[in-house]
Amino acid sequence: MTIVTTPGLERFRGLVSDALLAEIYDLARPLQGLHVLHINTTAQGGGVAALLRVLLPLARELGIPHSWRVVQLDEFAATFMARLTDMLQGGEPGQITAEDQRQFLDSLRSAMQPLAEERADLYYVHDIQLAPLGQLFPHLRPSLWFNHIDTAQPNPAALQYISQFLDAYALCTFNTPFSVFPQLPAERVAVITLGIDPFSERHLPLSEAEGQKLLAGCGIDPDRPLITQVSRFGRWKNPWQVIEIYRLVKQRRPEVQVALVGALEASDDIRAQAILADLQQWAGDDPDIHLLWDPAQLTAPVVNAFQRFSQVILQRSSREGFGLTVTEAMWKYQPVIGTSATGVRYQITHGRDGFIADDAESAAGYTLQLLEERERWRQMGEAAHRSVQARFLLPVMLRDYLAALGRVQRQGGGV
Ligand code: UDP
Numbered sequence: 520m521t522i523v524t525t526p527g528l529e530r531f532r533g534l535v536s537d538a539l540l541a542e543i544y545d546l547a548r549p550l551q552g553l554h555v556l557h558i559n560t561t562a563q564g565g566g567v568a569a570l571l572r573v574l575l576p577l578a579r580e581l582g583i584p585h586s587w588r589v590v591q592l593d594e595f596a597a598t599f600m601a602r603l604t605d606m607l608q609g610g611e612p613g614q615i616t617a618e619d620q621r622q623f624l625d626s627l628r629s630a631m632q633p634l635a636e637e638r639a640d641l642y643y644v645h646d647i648q649l650a651p652l653g654q655l656f657p658h659l660r661p662s663l664w665f666n667h668i669d670t671a672q673p674n675p676a677a678l679q680y681i682s683q684f685l686d687a688y689a690l691c692t693f694n695t696p697f698s699v700f701p702q703l704p705a706e707r708v709a710v711i712t713l714g715i716d717p718f719s720e721r722h723l724p725l726s727e728a729e730g731q732k733l734l735a736g737c738g739i740d741p742d743r744p745l746i747t748q749v750s751r752f753g754r755w756k757n758p759w760q761v762i763e764i765y766r767l768v769k770q771r772r773p774e775v776q777v778a779l780v781g782a783l784e785a786s787d788d789i790r791a792q793a794i795l796a797d798l799q800q801w802a803g804d805d806p807d808i809h810l811l812w813d814p815a816q817l818t819a820p821v822v823n824a825f826q827r828f829s830q831v832i833l834q835r836s837s838r839e840g841f842g843l844t845v846t847e848a849m850w851k852y853q854p855v856i857g858t859s860a861t862g863v864r865y866q867i868t869h870g871r872d873g874f875i876a877d878d879a880e881s882a883a884g885y886t887l888q889l890l891e892e893r894e895r896w897r898q899m900g901e902a903a904h905r906s907v908q909a910r911f912l913l914p915v916m917l918r919d920y921l922a923a924l925g926r927v928q929r930q931g932g933g934v
Contacts, residue, residue, distance in 0.1 A: 525580040528914065530718055535914045543581075543914060546921035550928060551582035556639035560600075560648055562589045563814075564785030565751060566713070566843045567645050567667055570916070573716040577917055583924075588634050592648060596626035597789045600648035606677035607647060608669045608755055608838040615680050627651055641927060644688070653687030661927050664688040665711070669755075669838040669861040671697040689927045694841040697861045709923045713841045714916035715850060715907070721819040722850060730824035737816065737825075738809055739776060744890055747829035749780040749822060749848070752791040752812065755838040756781075757858075758798055760879050762808060764833065767883035769807075772890060778809040780825050782817040827851045831889045831896075833882065836860040849873070850907040854899035856885045866911070872903035 528540060557575070559567050575585045592600065599619060606613045631652065642662035644652050653662050664685065670678070670693075682700060685691055685707075692709045693699045699708055715722060731741040739745055746765055750756040758779050765777035779798065783791050795812055802808040811817060826832065826844075832853040834845050841862035848855050849866065854873040857863035867873035874885040889896045 525577070527577045527580045528917075531912065531914050534717070534908060535912055539914055539918060543918050543921060546918065546925055547578075547581035547583060550921060550924055552584070553641060553924070553928065554584045554586070554639040555641045555643060555924065556637060557585065557587040557643045557645065558590060558634070558649060558652065559587075559645035560590055560592055561785045561788075564782060564788065566841065567665075568785070569843055570713060573719055573913055574916060574920060577913065578920070581921075583921075586637075586639065588637060590627075590630045590634065590649065592630055593626050594789070595622055596630065596648065599623045599626075601790055603647055603677055603681070604668055605754075606674040607681065608673075610672045610674050613674065613677070615676065620680075624651055624655065627655060631656060641924065647681055650681050650684045654684050657687075660687075661689040661930070662687065663690045663692060663923060663927060665692045665694075666698060666700075666840075667694060668840045669698060670700065670840075671861045689930055690923055692923055695861055695865050697865070698840060709919070709926065711919040711923060712911065712915050713843060713846070714911045714913040715843060715846050716913045717850060719819075721823055722847060723823065725820065725823055725827055727828060729820075730828040733821050733824040734828060737778070737811055737821065739778065743774045743776055744772065744830040745776045745778060745828075746831045746833060746886060747778045747780060747825050748833045748835060749825055749844045750834070750836070751785060751788055752779070752781045752783070752794040752798065753788065754790065754794060755836055755860075757835040757837045758794065759801065760835040760882075761833055762798070762802060763879040764835070764883045764886060765808065767879060768886050768890070771887055775890070776807040776809065778811060778825060778829070780811045780817060780822060782814040782822075783812045784814045823851075826853065829853070831856065831886050833886070834858070834863055835882070836863055839863050842866065846907055846911045849903035850911075852897075852900035852904050854889065854896060854903050856882050856889070866906075868902075868906070872899055872906050 561568055571587055578585050605611045642659040645665045653659055690709055692711045694713050696710050735741055748761045769775050826848045832848040832855050834855050834857045839860040839862040845855050845863055845866045856874045857867045858877050859875055864875055869875045876882045
């Protein structure tokens with residue numbers, strides 16, 4: 520089968536360069552017929568699920584069969600993984616005892632049972648919690664590993680713990696150059712730029728009237744300004760600071776409202792419930808603080824409406840591997856008030872298409888500025904949209920992804 524063009528990719532003609540599309544078709548050709556199996560820990564919620572949902576259909580159209588299986592972690596493994604994430608992302612102290620290690624690997628072995636018979640030409644394992652799979656299951660060869668979290672400032676002991684499993688992978692991939700593990704040799708490392716699919720339901724154009732109707736359905740007053748952060752209720756997303764910023768802004772603009780939009784659905788995110796309860800207590804009975812978590816309510820068009828029609832979008836992450844929510848908001852003409860967390864600062868150019876400020880006072884200052892100077896907000900939003908168009912649309916991710924597969928194939932893997 521020779522693929523000349525595919526409809527999925529041709530939709531991007533005009534949005535990205537012809538040279539990029541040609542490069543993708545060239546990279547795909549030698550990979551045709553190669554069966555790639557992706558393994559991660561959640562089908563819903565979070566960036567990994569979001570990117571697999573858009574990447575896989577395009578790769579399939581290019582004649583490269585793809586499948587995706589989800590491994591369900593038990594409670595021990597999920598808790599261990601959360602602690603390991605704190606150590607790797609936050610550089611936090613912590614101990615990984617021999618007993619923890621043994622129990623974690625046992626959990627992974629049983630979690631993989633339902634997949635025991637699955638075979639492919641190439642395996643793609645996602646996230647730190649699944650890093651041991653390559654070593655535990657020698658049939659998963661050749662394989663690639665994708666680290667999605669922010670590992671720019673890791674705890675050395677945790678880094679060493681994860682690194683011992685990586686020899687099993689032909690290629691270790693990262694979503695920014697800052698998160699690459701320094702001890703890995705260059706020939707076993709690739710950076711895969713993430714990108715969003717502007718044609719997916721979540722990002723389609725939406726009229727303001729329709730958007731405001733959806734927001735009103737969530738209890739938002741369409742006649743008053745709204746500040747929003749769209750993110751899972753995760754510790755590293757720093758939702759507490761969103762409320763702090765809102766309270767500072769409210770001193771000057773009493774009519775302001777805030778929304779924290781974080782559907783409770785990622786099955787590997789075991790702490791979200793407790794964080795939400797803590798926030799509910801902290802928010803008290805302020806009717807202008809909207810904590811939204813019900814996945815049935817937070818449909819794709821509703822999240823789209825929050826990203827498009829909030830007056831100001833915040834992303835207050837203290838650690839962030841990439842942060843697709845930043846990309847999504849910028850695509851929707853929003854200058855995001857972000858932080859210096861790895862993936863956030865990678866995407867925002869301070870003062871041009873957004874702001875970078877770590878403390879609540881400065882972020883509140885920028886929020887007031889954007890609320891008051893709507894023409895500046897509009898111009899910065901245009902710049903944000905253009906930046907995503909040039910750097911973070913799906914074809915860029917597809918190009919980097921296919922190049923990574925090609926590198927492994929040429930090392931002797933696959934068909
Ligand atoms: N998201 C969503 N509904 C929500 C909150 C988040 O669909 O209520 C999506 C969001 O649009 C983005 C993804 O979840 O596509 C989050 O990815 P990101 O890289 O920002 O963070 P992660 O959750 O992977 O740490």
